Amino acid sequence: MSFNLEKTDTKSKARAATLTTAHGDIKTPTFMPVGTCGSVKTMTSEEVADLGAQVILGNTYHLNLRPGMDIIEKAGGLHKFINWDKPILTDSGGYQVFSLAKLRKMSEKGVEFRSHIDGSKHFIGPNESMEIQKTLGSDIVMIFDECTPYPATYEQAKESLRITQMWGDKCAEYKLQDYQMLFGIVQGSTFEDLRVQSAKYLVDMDLPGYAIGGLSVGEPEEEVMKTLDWVCPVLPEEKPRYLMGVGTPPQLVDAVAKGIDMFDCVLPTRVARHGTAYTSTGQVAIKAAKFKESFEPVDKNCSCYTCKNYTRAYIRHLLKVNEITGMRLMTIHNIHFYLNLMENMREAILEGTFDEFRTSFHATWNGTE
Secondary structure (H helix, E strand, O other): OEEEEEEEOOOOOOEEEEEEEOOEEEEEOEEEOEEOOOOOOOOOHHHHHHOOOOOEEEOHHHHHHOOOHHHHHHHOOHHHHHOOOOOEEEOOOHHHHHHOHHHEEEEOOEEEEEOOOOOOEEEEOHHHHHHHHHHHOOOEEEOOOOOOOOOOOHHHHHHHHHHHHHHHHHHHHOOOOOOOEEEEEEOOOOOHHHHHHHHHHHHHOOOOEEEEOOOOOOOOHHHHHHHHHHHOOOOOOOOOEEEOOOOOHHHHHHHHHOOOOEEEOOHHHHHHHOOEEEEOOEEEEOOOHHHOOOOOOOOOOOOOHHHHHOOHHHHHHHHHOOOHHHHHHHHHHHHHHHHHHHHHHHHHHHHOOHHHHHHHHHHHOOOEO
């Protein structure tokens, strides 16, 4: 693994770099489509690759429950199981356990929880999370952490961070496959001193990369950006920085300006299935009645397969009658939009025009059409 920082913008902290993994290079800034159960919903692995995705995210919690590690191991790892030969990042399962608050029992050893599928009992701690991710064979492995809920009191956030740090130490001791790289996760809720403490603690561990977690859990958007202002200056310039679970296109642009290299988020695929497209001028609710006779592409400035071949009216019709093709066409467009946005930002950084790109983007983005 290596991280080659190619250029940093002179008017912001935006960076262009290349992260080398065992399954290929990742040009940053980059967006990772989320493949929760081993696929990006409605898409094949080949289609996601054809759209330009360099890396996808797999979900440790869900894959452990179904199909289970026995199947993954017999298949030869997650790459072979899902027919994806590019890099994979797996989350630790911490966020999913956080979301199952009513079904879990936490201790310093880890989390005992009941499956959301059949109610069966399971346990995940730092060693179990590392063992699952080792079996999956992902290129980037995430430390097992506790995602602090929002809002949280200072004492709650402090105790949550103590447990996360304790678990992180155990994760770092675990022997992964030689090619796997372990990323730490900065926690601390919305408290500056806890966030900085967490970041410094992880930097001292000298890990291959660092993520910023515990966001996109209900906090105001300004809290996200404040957290980046606190944390990014503490993280080493020569290591990749990953903002977990964020976000909308404007958030991605502003987070890149603050020095973030990697992103994942379910938004582009989730809202696509419900009829919302991201376009060069903002969000478009394709199912709206006003598009019933709109024979224009989803985005006239887009070159994706959907926009080159189909109209808003047709896609609206498919969505209204619950045809899976409509969801697929919307997903193709939204993933293309996100990946193209990242590519354009990288190009602007390398050309020294990122500040102009960012200004132009925000001037054009009008919210919701």
